[in-house]
Amino acid sequence: MVTQAAPAMTMAPSEPEIDWDSLASRARLARRTRAVVLYAFLIAVSLPIILPYFWLVTIAFSARTGVAETAVLWRSMAVVVPVIVGFWLAAALARNRRQLWFGFAAVAAVAVVAFALLVGPDLHLGNFIFLWEPDFASVVRSRVGEVKGAVQFPNVWHAFGNSILIAGAQTAIVVTVASLAAYYLSRFQFPGRSSMLRSLLVLHAFPVLTLIVPMFLMLYWIGLLDTLFGVILVLVAFELPFAIFIMKGFFDAVPWDIEMSALTDGASRRQAFVSVVLPQVRNGILAVAVFTFIRGWEEYIFVFTFLIRNSNWTMSLYMYWVRDDVMGVDYGVVSAVGVFYLVPSLILYMAAQRYLMQMSVGGVKG
Amino acid sequence: QETVKLELWSRQDPSGPLRAGNVVKAAERLNKELEAEGSPKRVEVVVRESPAKGFDDDALQLLKVFGIGEGPDMFIAAHEWICAFQEDGFVLKLDDYIAKYPQHFGTIFPSLWSSAKCPDGTYAIPQDAEARMFFYNKQLLREAGYDDAFIDSMPERTLSGDLTMDEVLDIAKQVVEKTKAQYGVLHRPNKGPDYIMAFNAYGNDFVDPKTGNLLLERDKLAAAFGWFERGVKEGVIPANNTAMEFDALRKEFYTGNAAFWMYGIWDLGSVAFPTYGLPQDEEAFFKDWGWIPGPAAEKGGSPVSLTHPIVYVIAADTKEPELAVRLLGHASAADLNTDHAVTTTHLGIKPEQLEDPRYAEAWPLARATELLKITKFLPNNAQFGELNGIIYAGIQGVESGRLSAQEAADFVIEEASSALEDVIVK
Amino acid sequence: MAKIEFRHVSKRFGAVEVIPDMDLVIEDGEFAALLGPSGCGKSTSLFMLAGIYLPSGGELLFDGHLVNEVEARDRNVGIVFQSYALYPHMSVRDNILFPLRFKKTPRDEALARVKAAADLVRVTELLDRRPSELSGGQQQRVALARALVKKPQLLLLDEPLSNLDASLRLSMRTEIKSLHEQLGVTTVLVTHDQIEATTMADRIICMRAGRIEQVGTPDDLYLRPSSLFVAGFIGSPPINLVAGKAEGGTFTADGTRFPVVGASGEITVGLRPEHLRFGEAGFAGRITQIEPMGREILYVVETGMGAVRVLEQGSFVGHTIGEQVKVAFRPENSLVFETKRQKLIVGAHVRTPA
């Protein structure tokens, strides 16, 4: 309680006279360099990703001969890159909202004109013929024209529907089951809790794709072979460890006091889970749902192996089939199918982008 | 009236939609016949589409499906796989039925039947055939200094055993050196039958005629791999042939950037004409393009062509074997088979088809049929599919410089002996 | 309303015993405060009352009934957290309605009760907002309304004011106090802020490291702290404590000698700053620091026994730094503790040295 006299500590400035102006200009330079370096780096590393996708899209909308055409790619890049830079500049230079919108509008207008002139004439929708003409190969090349209808060619909408069904059902189950399990793991004390979490990690170390034959046998024995449901359940089991891990991280971050509050407000733990905790992990559910959906959407090995009687076309197999090169590939159509295949994932992804970034692992800080 | 549903397992294959399509059509004919006979039965064909990529994947999947007793009544397969099914008793022996229905099967080329045989009998019905060859670009050869006489005589010289595998490399080398063409010889970039021609040329038949077991002869293997090795060394076969896209290879050849292209006759109808605009007129075509069968290894040796028939097979446990046979018999009718042949540039199975004007009009078919004389099949051994995978890996190893020819032969023998059963090594 | 009893209640987390043995009665309708430093087990006790933690031993009774194992939802307890713990995805109305959802209260009646509770805490105009659109004080009020709407038999407040700023804290204090008077519900307030405890509660339970140090009215704790800990914890600015030895009626600390009655041996004397005054007589010292605190002035006086805080009423600074002063006090205002056992020696006093 007794304050001791603090030891002396001199505060006389030991530094020599400071040249504030040069410090300021150095700082200015450093700031600019930093920004330039960061953006240059990020642009440089992102181009290798953007470019192929962009190529896919340009081919899908421009290829005519069935042979990949790259001139259009470079021409459209010549439009798109300056446009992006323009948008950035507009965003950076604008001092207020009006200027911002004005800048955007100007850049956009120039972009539209330039695009129409440079790329427009090459664009067409012909490669998307597969959407309305299942036997598009015969139409495109009038090769097997006379035998049309002898055997159904796979219909892309059929494949699309199957894929949506598989991915959607799988997502619904994974999200439900993982939420339940992750909540329990995160918020209940029970014997074996730690070993449960450990086994989740261990499960992740199982090479699922090499277990296809045992799975095939097992599905057969329990009568789920050759059913969509069987495939979905296998996919679910495969995705569960990851989903539980991620969901658990989100549950860990939910404040305890609102759950406590719900309990004293008369909810059981189950009711509190549904009405109070679950809404707090919406972001987690979205993130997990997106990843799971993509996983189901792209699946092909399981679908191919476990569905033996049903018409089991999925988008992945359809994509395979379209690019089967024994008879020659039509790159335009393949790209168009690719674009079509990509669209649902992209839509989903754009809708959920900002939630995906909130994924963390476990409630561990630091 | 009683409807019999017969399931047909068919790979969804753009190169031959009528393989299944003809069976569907055949049902109508069979039903009329049954009606005429006064039989109460009617047949309905249910096609089980398989999305497998390639006949090998398809066969493995189908074997599993048979393994659990869920097999179809009939299926379409590449001929070399039938003994794998026969071995486990999945497929129906057909000798008696074939004898019973000469109206359907009597005229099928006898040589094709051998592709449908396993050691103890016939287990399949040939559906089509084709011919594999070395296509070549006459313009490039001319540019490289070969005269028309030489060029035009190449097919005959090959047939007579005068033109050898090594000469092909030589010609290709001249082309690569003297013209702006980049490649000499190109071949398929995945597992398949064509390159087996080269192995055949060097005396590899892969089956021991006495036991029917797989046979590997180290020296002959090494010799065949040696051809590929030399090709790469001479700059004629690209070291990355197996890494290229199928279509890219075709493009190189059909746009005049390669001297030879080792592939099959249907490539004309499916790619060369429609995609690259090669002249469809016979004369115009042969002015600038040509083909030879697989040449002999040495002068005076025998040339080879390879055909790779696709076959119809009937499951051993089908409830209606009789109907299935009759159904496939109708599906093998000359007119239906010709539909398939002319639309996909495959060879027919019966001499009657040669008279069909449509068939005659499709001159590549007529011309390729000539090769049937010297044609060989892949061995109908249950394990050949797997062996072929190993051989393909060997080629990849040799071409990419990872193995020497000798090492490749050793590799094939070692892999095959450990992975396969009853392999005879010499 | 309920009477609450802890009978030998203990609580362990794994190997750590947070509350070893707690005995406590809170009367029906009482406003009790659990006061103690951070980590002393206040929240733990509260959560046992709410049914969120299970006691590891002992008995917890509501109105004489054992409730150890009764589920939280069956206890009819209202609770307000420091962080308010409003449900972020629900409107204020739904927040307040929430406790009634599980009671099968008819919709009309429920809404009427929500309205009444909202009126009570004056958030009626906010019913349609989301919690994130409310200020801290408003959230606080909503949390209160939510706790009250179910007419709880027991209201628990876990540091409900510590997230509010000074002036809001003041007015919420008044409001909660008057709500309690109005509703009469048994209320337990957890706080580490002695001012909060003394201004709001009828009775204060002062805790330290899981044990109850003293239970009593604010005056009890201020005037008759049973231990050094309580004496030091209650009172602001904190009490001056001077350790020394009493022998033959004289207490000696660092050379300064005080007459003492009723104690001998190692003792510690507690003198509250507000009980000290400058005068003609008393122990000597030098003013080293002057801190005007609005309507009071705090002087720090360096004496032979170390620094001593003296608090004078009024806003007039009558002394200067460096001034030599004498400090006196009235004997009845001195508190004497056994240094070793840290307990108050009742009836003992020291006097200003002559």
Next chain:
Amino acid sequence: MAKIEFRHVSKRFGAVEVIPDMDLVIEDGEFAALLGPSGCGKSTSLFMLAGIYLPSGGELLFDGHLVNEVEARDRNVGIVFQSYALYPHMSVRDNILFPLRFKKTPRDEALARVKAAADLVRVTELLDRRPSELSGGQQQRVALARALVKKPQLLLLDEPLSNLDASLRLSMRTEIKSLHEQLGVTTVLVTHDQIEATTMADRIICMRAGRIEQVGTPDDLYLRPSSLFVAGFIGSPPINLVAGKAEGGTFTADGTRFPVVGASGEITVGLRPEHLRFGEAGFAGRITQIEPMGREILYVVETGMGAVRVLEQGSFVGHTIGEQVKVAFRPENSLVFETKRQKLIVGAHVRTPA
């Protein structure tokens, strides 16, 4: 040590202008407090001083030199954050050492300075611990030592006390104040707690919504608040504000009439609770609430003009709820504001109604 100047400094975040135009001089060696409600831009101003935010416009000068663009690390500023912002993975020693790492101070000298700084704030025995093993007050001290070790020309304190409990807050207040006296470094304290500002700072800059409302000594702000906002913000319990109309020397509010001098038209009269007292004369009311606050008692009196707070010194409650009382005040203690412009009318007074 440095003299700080804001010249027309503004700060925008995106489209939001947080500080429109700030003009301010802080003298070398001064202890200034930025006081204002939450969200008024105090931290923003401080962060501009530290070089963490760049001003959007205007000029910021240290000793007359433009520093707008100078990087934080070149400004030689020490800062203590509300959350302390200690580096969690470093020992206390490394935390304090951290600023010296980048100054190329020789190791020995650096360690000596760490020691000196640690001694200064009395954390010498804690040097090897991790921040998580420290109490709030200790963390606070370490943060101070870290800010001081580099001998800053400017010390910035962003609500440094608000995470501490009441008694710690008190003692840290004293310590920081005496450190400032000892070291003489220009210090800017940010707080929303008026008591903190008035007890610690030489001068208070009272802010509201990004603008400076008044700059002055604590007494200036208390006795001569330039605006209604300042009057309401300073003083605890808060000032009573009565709006009404002054005409012909009479101020009328809800029927109660006061004699007024020096003002007419719509005015608001401010009367601090501590300046009101119960007496024989004055405006009438009824006591509705009594709140003992330790050494003062707060009465809430319901009058014709609404509730009025009256603060009495002492701890003796001399009145009862429901009692009818009259409330009086001294004219010089009344503050008169223009209601519309919210500004003080200097020299105007009201008197207790007769």
Next chain:
Amino acid sequence: MATIADELIERRGHAASATRRRTNFVIFLGPAIVLTVLFFIVPVIIDIAVSFTDLGRSLRITAFTTEQYEKVFRTDRRLTQVIGLTFVYVFGTLAIFNVTFGLILAITTTAIRNVSGSFFRGVWLLPRMSPSVLYILLWLWAVSPTEAGLVNQVLMQAFGLDAPLDLLTSAPIALIIISNGFIGASMGMIIFTAAIRGIPEHLFHAAAVDGAGTFATIRFITLPALRWPISFVTIYQTLSLLVSFEYILLLTKGGPFYDTTVYALYVYRRAFESGQYAYGAALALFLIVIGMVVALIGWRFFDMERLLQRPRIEVH
């Protein structure tokens, strides 16, 4: 209201809480346990059983035998190379992309304006969001050994390379590392971004005021705070890389020759290209054991137990 705590509640208390405990376990964990046991654990058990048979491509078992294990340990000469390659692949991808590059991306994209930052993060998530078949198709087109391949176009036109490169043959390992890395980096990126965002901003401010520059801030503030997420990503992605091969299968099919056949793919090639299911099972088992060991070591080493906080609500 006082009647709420009536005797009835008192008596049923204990038994009820035990029932509740059990019911909650079943409701919450039941589905996950059933699904994983059925489709994960049971297949592993079948796999063990199968590895002691001669199960072949038509799923017939004719004998019980240990010959598969003999093959694994004796005759299979390819294994050493495969294991070495697996090591290079797993640690190469992990060290270059999944951790390091993920970290760089997280740090750089959080250092710029948020809109731009999320744009770049979005770009890097694109590969993960694309169906694998499509993603690899793009790769195949990009690295196509002809002049039409995107890489070659860029190299030849912008950098004056004269002959097209064939990366699939000349640098297949690099290619599988990069193609997997482009996907792998995004997982690290996401998790590190979330973690960086979780670092209190005041720490960065404090460091800036204390004189730390960009790199010092990364070193002293960011990295220490990311210790745990980095550990997690490392162990988790090690396991992912160890057991997955989908992209390699699609891109190179394990070739040229066996150059890109990592262990898991080797199992697949053995079992599926040739229908040697029993041998595949034995090989897979070996991989499962390795994976489990790595997982458990990781658990220990990175103190994964920390993932479990003690629940603050004790009742069920």
